[in-house]
Amino acid sequence: MCRCKATLSVSIGVLMLHPRRWPLAVAGALLVTFPFVCAPLQAGESSDLPKWAVTTITPVHSIVSNWVDNSSRNIDSWFGTDEFLDVDNHSYLRLSQEYQWFETEPFDSNLGLRFKLDLPTTRKRLKIVFENTPEETQTPIEEEGARTGNRDLQDNDSTVIGLEKETKPGRTWRYRINAGVRLNIPLDPYVRLNGSRLWRISDSPWSLQADHRLSWFNSDGYSARSRWDLSRPLSSNRNLRSVTQLQWREVEDTLEFAQRFEINQLLGERNAIRYAWVMLGEGAGSPLLVDSYAQILFRRNLNDNYLFGDIVPELHFPEDSDYNPQWAITLRLELYFRGTFQLQE
Numbered sequence: 001m002c003r004c005k006a007t008l009s010v011s012i013g014v015l016m017l018h019p020r021r022w023p024l025a026v027a028g029a030l031l032v033t034f035p036f037v038c039a040p041l042q043a044g045e046s047s048d049l050p051k052w053a054v055t056t057i058t059p060v061h062s063i064v065s066n067w068v069d070n071s072s073r074n075i076d077s078w079f080g081t082d083e084f085l086d087v088d089n090h091s092y093l094r095l096s097q098e099y100q101w102f103e104t105e106p107f108d109s110n111l112g113l114r115f116k117l118d119l120p121t122t123r124k125r126l127k128i129v130f131e132n133t134p135e136e137t138q139t140p141i142e143e144e145g146a147r148t149g150n151r152d153l154q155d156n157d158s159t160v161i162g163l164e165k166e167t168k169p170g171r172t173w174r175y176r177i178n179a180g181v182r183l184n185i186p187l188d189p190y191v192r193l194n195g196s197r198l199w200r201i202s203d204s205p206w207s208l209q210a211d212h213r214l215s216w217f218n219s220d221g222y223s224a225r226s227r228w229d230l231s232r233p234l235s236s237n238r239n240l241r242s243v244t245q246l247q248w249r250e251v252e253d254t255l256e257f258a259q260r261f262e263i264n265q266l267l268g269e270r271n272a273i274r275y276a277w278v279m280l281g282e283g284a285g286s287p288l289l290v291d292s293y294a295q296i297l298f299r300r301n302l303n304d305n306y307l308f309g310d311i312v313p314e315l316h317f318p319e320d321s322d323y324n325p326q327w328a329i330t331l332r333l334e335l336y337f338r339g340t341f342q343l344q345e
Contacts, residue, residue: 046270047303054303061306061337068093069339072117075128091117092338102316103326127164129178134160135213135225140245140258141280141290159183160190173197182217190217205232221250237266255284270301291318293328306336 047054072091096112117130162180175195182188192215199208209229216222225247233239243260262276274297281289293316302309310332317323 046301046305048300049303049307057303057307061335064093064337065306065339068337072339075117090338092336094337095335097333099331100328101330102328104321127166127178129160129162129164129180131160134158134182139249139252139256140225140247141256141282143245144258144260144278144280162190182219184219188217188219190215192216207231223247223249223251234263239264254282255287256282257287272299273297274299289319289323291316292323293317302333306338308334308336310334 049057068091092115094112094114096110096114098110098112100108100110115130117128160180160182162178164176164178166174166176168174173195174197175193177191177193179191180189182190192213194211194213196209196211199210201207207230209227209231211227211229213225214222215224225245227246228244229241230243231239231241241260241262241264243258243262245258247256248254249256257280259279260276261278262274264272264274266272274295276295276297277292278295279289279292281287293314295312295314298311300309301307310330312330312332314328314330316326316328318326
């Protein structure tokens with residue numbers, strides 16, 4: 001057995017049975033991340049799990065994945081066209097388990113659930129929108145994981161359901177308008193307008209993606225967000241990106257921003273690494289830098305494109321500690337259930 005398989009099994013067991021011993025599990029999981037510490041994989045091998053784990057997980061994964069795919073196609077058949085059985089459906093259910101440690105905070109773990117419902121044949125008509133983590137529930141600062149002890153970053157995720165109509169008035173901009181309710185008690189109606197555009201410069205490797213959103217929720221009022229994604233390939237397996245996010249919310253009445261510079265690199269068919277520098281702040285006239293940090297994200301396809309593992313060490317410079325450096329590390333496992341496998345979402 002490859003050494004990384006045995007290490008992964010031990011690491012998961014340590015985390016599940018002895019949470020206080022998480023540093024041992026993190027050290028073991030690092031062995032999974034670096035392919036050069038493992039014996040070469042045999043041809044066609046696509047798993048780091050022991051055979052008993054694959055035998056146990058695979059039948060359950062197939063049942064749940066078929067349920068996700070069949071359920072989305074059945075709904076699509078009601079509102080879409082007769083092509084619902086022939087087109088790719090990208091609906092998925094994602095379970096994630098995250099273990100986090102920050103130098104000045106206690107060890108923490110989070111169990112996450114996300115569901116995306118894709119109804120591809122309804123696009124020529126109205127499209128159903130079903131989200132359990134709408135963007136309006138988090139600011140760019142919260143999404144990027146700012147480490148600030150004086151901020152109350154509560155998990156206020158909620159589910160929204162509505163109808164969406166996409167229009168293309170020209171060859172450049174795409175607009176989507178949708179309306180529905182957030183499933184709180186009482187129900188919270190909302191309206192959104194999204195606009196996006198992709199610029200590609202002739203004879204240039206650079207591309208620029210712009211996404212803008214204006215939304216209104218009955219409980220929170222208006223909010224506006226702008227996202228600019230500038231990228232270019234550096235080589236066949238490396239990519240450079242600059243992502244800028246701005247958001248204003250009526251309930252807070254302040255401008256919040258996030259700036260990320262990153263280099264993404266593929267390390268073979270099953271490994272990837274990201275080097276990033278992130279700056280987070282708020283305020284317009286006198287902006288305050290809330291947090292900045294360096295990050296290295298190691299990602300490995302642990303089993304057959306549906307189980308992934310991440311190791312994320314970070315060095316933060318938070319404002320509430322006078323920008324003194326503080327370490328953080330995250331260990332994350334993600335399990336996808338879907339009918340059409342895709343490496344990226």
